[in-house]
Amino acid sequence: MICLIAGTNRPQSQTLRVTRILEKRYKALGVATQVLDLNGLPSEIFLPSAYTEKPHSFAPYSDAVLKADGLVVVTPEYNGSFPGVLKLFIDMLKFPESFERKPVAFVGLAAGMWGALRSVEQLEGIFKYRNAFLFNERVFLPRVETQLNADDSFTQALTGQLVESQVKNFVSYVEQVKKLHG
Numbered sequence: 460m461i462c463l464i465a466g467t468n469r470p471q472s473q474t475l476r477v478t479r480i481l482e483k484r485y486k487a488l489g490v491a492t493q494v495l496d497l498n499g500l501p502s503e504i505f506l507p508s509a510y511t512e513k514p515h516s517f518a519p520y521s522d523a524v525l526k527a528d529g530l531v532v533v534t535p536e537y538n539g540s541f542p543g544v545l546k547l548f549i550d551m552l553k554f555p556e557s558f559e560r561k562p563v564a565f566v567g568l569a570a571g572m573w574g575a576l577r578s579v580e581q582l583e584g585i586f587k588y589r590n591a592f593l594f595n596e597r598v599f600l601p602r603v604e605t606q607l608n609a610d611d612s613f614t615q616a617l618t619g620q621l622v623e624s625q626v627k628n629f630v631s632y633v634e635q636v637k638k639l640h641g
């Protein structure tokens with residue numbers, strides 16, 4: 460199962476929209492998927508007590524990450540970084556096992572011209588620290604408001620090709636890692 464993380468809790472986010480498009484592409488290849496939409500996070504994780512006692516309501520999220528054969532992190536750029544809620548989400552996951560030898564792919568999107576390159580590179584530092592296997596084929600969607608048609612196709616053929624390529628190659632990467640490391 461590939462778990463896709465929509466990395467913001469902003470209502471009506473472009474991030475969730477892009478995540479759903481990616482989900483469709485994985486499903487089209489016959490891959491089981493699960494989307495974790497941070498907009499649905501239980502409010503208890505925002506309480507200071509969540510650090511000492513993980514709320515039961517968070518278990519479906521932490522279990523999904525643990526169970527996943529691979530993760531796709533879709534992040535917007537907020538203030539030259541990734542959203543704070545995504546860091547809190549990561550901090551709430553089980554330590555240290557959550558990302559250990561876990562294949563992780565990244566997709567960045569932003570209103571600006573760098574397409575969340577900064578956000579992705581900052582996330583990569585965290586995932587490296589946590590012994591994840593980083594998939595190096597990244598996708599960036601700059602000026603994201605110009606990238607998507609109403610039917611969720613991409614306005615530029617090249618973007619669609621980059622997404623297709625990442626999806627296809629990540630599936631193969633996840634399979635290879637599974638063969639090597641179980």
Ligand SMILES: Cc1cc2nc3c(=O)[nH]c(=O)nc-3n(C[C@H](O)[C@H](O)[C@H](O)COP(=O)(O)O)c2cc1C
Nearest residue numbers: 467469472473474535536537538539568569570571
């Ligand atoms: C709090 C906040 C900070 C933002 N900071 C940046 C930024 O530093 N650079 C940028 O290109 N876009 C920035 N944006 C715009 C987002 O990239 C834009 O909203 C885009 O649609 C992706 O985010 P979304 O998933 O929330 O829609 C910011 C948006 C918010 C809500």
